[in-house]
Amino acid sequence: MTETVHRAARAPRPGLDAQGCIEREGSLGRIPHAFRPVVVAARDGLLDLLGDRLHSAYLYGSVPRGTARVGRSDLDLLVALREEPADTDRDAVRALDASLDKRFQQVDGVGTLLYSRARLLSDLETYDLGWFVACLCTPLLGEDLAEYLPRYRPDTLLARETNGDLALLLPRWRERIAEATAPEARRRLVRYTSRHLVRTGFTLVMPRWNGWTSDLHRMAEAFAAYYPERAERLRAAAALGHEPTDDLAVLRSYVDDLGPWLEAEYTRVHGTKAPRTE
Incomplete structure (x- = not known):
């Protein structure tokens, strides 16, 4: 794993200019x-x-x-x-x-x-x-x-302020899951939550990966270099972000397992987002 991470860190990064800004x-x-x-x-x-x-x-x-x-x-x-x-x-x-x-x-x-x-x-x-x-x-x-606005680098400040609020979102997702009784409503919710979790997983590792991408599959692969034990879960979420299912078990796994794990690890690595009044 160490060799994989070092190799990933040395590779040219997409989405950055010559000054290392996004x-x-x-x-x-x-x-x-x-x-x-x-x-x-x-x-x-x-x-x-x-x-x-x-x-x-x-x-x-x-x-x-x-x-x-x-x-x-x-x-x-x-x-x-x-x-x-x-x-x-x-x-x-x-x-x-x-x-x-x-x-x-x-x-x-x-x-x-x-x-x-x-x-x-x-x-x-x-x-x-x-x-x-x-x-x-x-x-x-x-x-x-x-x-x-300033120029932005893929650093821990940006990571914290973009996706450091998963703890606030998970209770809302549980409410929406309970309300999503129609298959189409569940598919839309799977699409939304899958994409959000993949992006959160990516910004978790973004400062170490040192680059930017909006491609869900590339985000999942960047995450995989640092968290191989969770790699398949995020790859599956990336696929569902494009081709969602109406399977309620997927949504439950997000709020019972992947989401809470990501929230805890994100807080450990980057801290929590500055609170908003709304």
């Missing part, structure tokens, strides 16, 4: 042709809906990375408002998401995150939402907030 992933030029009409409709819909209150909008996920699959991938957006979003804003954006999902069969769901400009640029969010915007989001509309 490069921004995705671009509008990488959007697959089939998804371009959805992106245009989402852009126009947000402009009509929010008008001058909209500061900026971004794409993230497989669509701007160019890896989206027709009929299988969702469209993910993040919107920054000039003021704090109200419940009416969230309701209106959810309605727009649902309308786009129904209108365009090439996407399997549309989801929009809604925040204020001030929150995204706050000190508390610099190494969480701020990093997310600067490194994982592709500008679609308005002024790019990345201009006001």
